[in-house]
Amino acid sequence: MASNIRLSLWFSYIASLHLSFTLARSDNYIIHMDLSVMPKVFSNQHSWYESTLSQVTPTNNILKSTSSKIIYTYNNVMNGFSVNLSPEEHEALKTSPGYISSIPDLPLKLDTTHSPQFLGLNPDKGAWKASKFGQDIIVGVIDTGVWPESESFKDHGMTKIPSKWKGQLCQFENTNNSSFCNKKLIGARFFNRGFLAKFSNISATIVNTTRDEDGHGTHTSTTAAGSRVDGASFFGYANGTASGIASLSRVAIYKTVWGPKGDAVSSDVIAAIDAAIADGVDVLSLSLGYSNVSLYEDGVAIATFAAMEKGVFVSTSAGNDGPSYKTLHNGTPWVTTVAAGTLDREFRGNLSLGNGVSVTGFASYLGIFSDSNIPIVFMGMCDNITELIKVKSKIVVCENNNGTLSSQFYNVAEARVVGGVFISNISEIEMSQLLWQPLPLIIINQKYGEIVKDYIQSNSNSSSVAKMSFKITSFGVKPTPSLDYYSSRGPSNSCPYVLKPDITGPGTSILAAWPTNIPVLSFGSYKIFNKFNFLTGTSMSCPHVAGVGALLKGAHGDWSPAAIRSAMMTTSDILDNTKKHSKDLATDKEATPLALGAGHINPNRALDPGLVYDVGVQDYVNLLCALNFTQKNISAITRSSFSDCSKPSLDLNYPSFIAFFNARNSSSKMTQHFHRTVTNVGEGRTTYVASITPIKGFRLSVIPNKLVFKKKNQKISYRLSIEGPTMRQKNIESFGYLTWKDGKHVVRSPIVVTNM
Ligand SMILES: *[C@@H]1O[C@H](CO)[C@@H](O)[C@H](O)[C@H]1NC(C)=O
Numbered sequence: 144m145a146s147n148i149r150l151s152l153w154f155s156y157i158a159s160l161h162l163s164f165t166l167a168r169s170d171n172y173i174i175h176m177d178l179s180v181m182p183k184v185f186s187n188q189h190s191w192y193e194s195t196l197s198q199v200t201p202t203n204n205i206l207k208s209t210s211s212k213i214i215y216t217y218n219n220v221m222n223g224f225s226v227n228l229s230p231e232e233h234e235a236l237k238t239s240p241g242y243i244s245s246i247p248d249l250p251l252k253l254d255t256t257h258s259p260q261f262l263g264l265n266p267d268k269g270a271w272k273a274s275k276f277g278q279d280i281i282v283g284v285i286d287t288g289v290w291p292e293s294e295s296f297k298d299h300g301m302t303k304i305p306s307k308w309k310g311q312l313c314q315f316e317n318t319n320n321s322s323f324c325n326k327k328l329i330g331a332r333f334f335n336r337g338f339l340a341k342f343s344n345i346s347a348t349i350v351n352t353t354r355d356e357d358g359h360g361t362h363t364s365t366t367a368a369g370s371r372v373d374g375a376s377f378f379g380y381a382n383g384t385a386s387g388i389a390s391l392s393r394v395a396i397y398k399t400v401w402g403p404k405g406d407a408v409s410s411d412v413i414a415a416i417d418a419a420i421a422d423g424v425d426v427l428s429l430s431l432g433y434s435n436v437s438l439y440e441d442g443v444a445i446a447t448f449a450a451m452e453k454g455v456f457v458s459t460s461a462g463n464d465g466p467s468y469k470t471l472h473n474g475t476p477w478v479t480t481v482a483a484g485t486l487d488r489e490f491r492g493n494l495s496l497g498n499g500v501s502v503t504g505f506a507s508y509l510g511i512f513s514d515s516n517i518p519i520v521f522m523g524m525c526d527n528i529t530e531l532i533k534v535k536s537k538i539v540v541c542e543n544n545n546g547t548l549s550s551q552f553y554n555v556a557e558a559r560v561v562g563g564v565f566i567s568n569i570s571e572i573e574m575s576q577l578l579w580q581p582l583p584l585i586i587i588n589q590k591y592g593e594i595v596k597d598y599i600q601s602n603s604n605s606s607s608v609a610k611m612s613f614k615i616t617s618f619g620v621k622p623t624p625s626l627d628y629y630s631s632r633g634p635s636n637s638c639p640y641v642l643k644p645d646i647t648g649p650g651t652s653i654l655a656a657w658p659t660n661i662p663v664l665s666f667g668s669y670k671i672f673n674k675f676n677f678l679t680g681t682s683m684s685c686p687h688v689a690g691v692g693a694l695l696k697g698a699h700g701d702w703s704p705a706a707i708r709s710a711m712m713t714t715s716d717i718l719d720n721t722k723k724h725s726k727d728l729a730t731d732k733e734a735t736p737l738a739l740g741a742g743h744i745n746p747n748r749a750l751d752p753g754l755v756y757d758v759g760v761q762d763y764v765n766l767l768c769a770l771n772f773t774q775k776n777i778s779a780i781t782r783s784s785f786s787d788c789s790k791p792s793l794d795l796n797y798p799s800f801i802a803f804f805n806a807r808n809s810s811s812k813m814t815q816h817f818h819r820t821v822t823n824v825g826e827g828r829t830t831y832v833a834s835i836t837p838i839k840g841f842r843l844s845v846i847p848n849k850l851v852f853k854k855k856n857q858k859i860s861y862r863l864s865i866e867g868p869t870m871r872q873k874n875i876e877s878f879g880y881l882t883w884k885d886g887k888h889v890v891r892s893p894i895v896v897t898n899m
Pocket residue numbers: 311312313319320321
């Protein structure tokens with residue numbers, strides 16, 4: 144202990160003298176080892192790793208204390224460990240027996256009550272009933288932790304914890320204290336050793352607890368599986384019952400996101416998934432990912448391969464970096480990658496002028512005051528922040544007629560005015576940006592704008608006053624769902640041959656539980672607290688799909704993660720509530736599968752998909768082989784020292800198709816073939832017939848176009864062929880659908896052709 148203190152003091156002294164030099168020298172690494180060459184003298188892998196490390200770290204150096212260098216030893220998700228090493232030690236380790244490869248400890252990015260009803264869930268029938276609200280299912284959430292006191296974690300009426308649960312820990316406030324856990328919140332663990340090693344400069348501020356110091360994890364975990372809470376609202380918005388999708392499933396929280404900036408590193412996330420598998424989770428929800436890494440360096444991809452082998456359904460967020468192509472993360476073939484769409488509600492606010500006249504418009508949901516009159520001023524185009532700061536104690540009215548709304552939002556937010564009123568006939572694209580603004584905002588149309596301007600101009604600036612009120616929620620908004628602007632788009636950078644994202648879930652303005660000591664709104668000296676909060680992002684759509692995964696697993700205990708994903712995809716909705724193809728708010732056109740995935744999730748139909756496209760472990764290995772990964776790279780994912788690459792294939796048995804027509808050197812035609820095998824999970828005998836929506840400039844055919852099943856669980860194969868120009872000229876992408884129907888089921892797969 145004493146030497147540790149001396150060590151750290153000495154270290155900070157050095158660090159202050161040679162900051163950049165010292166920091167560059169030592170870093171975290173994740174080391175893959177070949178367990179098959181471990182000498183028999185070692186009783187376990189940990190002692191072998193310790194011994195290996197002691198060989199490469201000089202013993203006479205006071206900076207080295209070998210026994211504490213290992214950050215984690217991983218047991219389930221990989222053979223190896225994470226460790227903080229100098230570059231010299233790292234080089235020396237590479238020559239040790241059993242060393243396979245190492246990857247850097249990369250940072251991950253967090254993708255920051257009405258939704259169950261919107262998804263068609265009903266207590267009396269469908270997925271809720273068939274799964275008993277997911278009561279035997281355990282959902283693990285890897286995030287910023289949890290606020291255990293939230294009403295959404297009350298366990299009244301819940302049956303006893305399933306015996307498959309092996310989790311021992313309920314870690315809060317530096318102790319294992321089971322009084323924070325119950326039959327709903329069944330486990331709580333934190334993982335920060337990798338973070339502390341990498342961000343040693345802020346380690347003093349880190350408390351060893353699973354308590355959520357951000358709010359994100361409380362929100363995502365209660366979205367997936369929070370208990371029903373009546374009267375949940377956000378200052379009057381969305382007033383009603385808040386319920387997680389799988390409201391009787393159990394929740395286990397794994398906290399891996401730390402510090403004021405919400406940082407997470409691979410070594411901790413891998414350790415959390417490792418622990419979740421050992422604890423016995425059935426479903427994992429991960430609303431975080433890397434910006435752009437290969438599959439064998441992607442800690443989520445590596446660790447979730449083992450989860451997939453164990454039958455754990457993994458839901459991940461696509462990211463919030465849309466609307467450009469190739470912005471998606473978690474494009475990993477063995478997880479479910481979730482895009483984000485809108486709900487059928489909108490937020491409206493009223494502006495009541497001092498003369499008693501009231502106008503109404505779209506509003507941000509962060510309206511907080513309704514009772515007091517506040518001075519209101521007209522500021523034209525609102526293009527000068529200095530001018531806006533001068534009137535920040537007022538409601539500012541801005542006029543927009545030139546597509547400058549987003550810069551006006553920015554200026555008004557930057558000036559921290561009390562509230563903003565925008566005169567504009569904006570489209571929904573800009574609406575979705577509005578909902579992100581941390582200020583009370585109302586957008587009114589030109590007609591109302593004239594009324595407001597007339598009022599202000601007929602008074603002197605100082606005597607014009609208005610009230611803003613925000614307590615109006617409109618349901619049944621049309622058209623919804625739409626794919627939202629921010630949702631990241633495919634193709635996947637790490638594996639473009641598998642069409643991603645897979646599916647869309649509700650992500651925009653989702654109400655869920657929130658820590659009561661973290662403000663839902665703070666600007667100026669205002670700090671507003673609430674038990675529920677609205678958040679927007681693929682971070683929010685991901686736990687919806689995790690919740691549906693829990694319901695499907697509860698109803699179909701024998702389905703693999705790939706079968707669950709397939710059921711969700713092939714039964715999803717592509718039509719909105721106006722019976723037209725769902726739109727993309729970024730383009731105002733039909734949302735393509737590179738944005739929407741197969742469609743918007745429909746839990747009740749996913750319960751009975753008719754056919755599923757299953758994928759086995761070797762199928763994924765065949766894909767990794769065809770990506771031309773080395774044996775070392777493949778073993779980093781699969782954990783076996785040798786992978787059978789005798790049948791490499793990019794043609795994974797997936798319920799979607801992406802065909803690249805991007806050859807540079809020819810103008811002739813080419814045909815691409817896709818082989819698929821479907822399993823009949825419906826009842827017994829049935830015949831499915833194929834239909835294909837045409838794609839202009841391409842010839843699509845399916846052989847056979849009729850599948851005759853004699854019994855349940857029978858598998859039949861078919862081939863889809865796409866003929867087209869070797870190099871697609873005009874549009875970057877086009878899409879269509881292949882649909883199998885048997886009179887009862889509709890099994891639909893998206894097809895994308897692209898020259899990307
Ligand atoms: C943590 O608490 C639980 C519940 O009391 C107990 O079963 C478990 O053994 C404890 N674990 C540790 C490591 O103390």
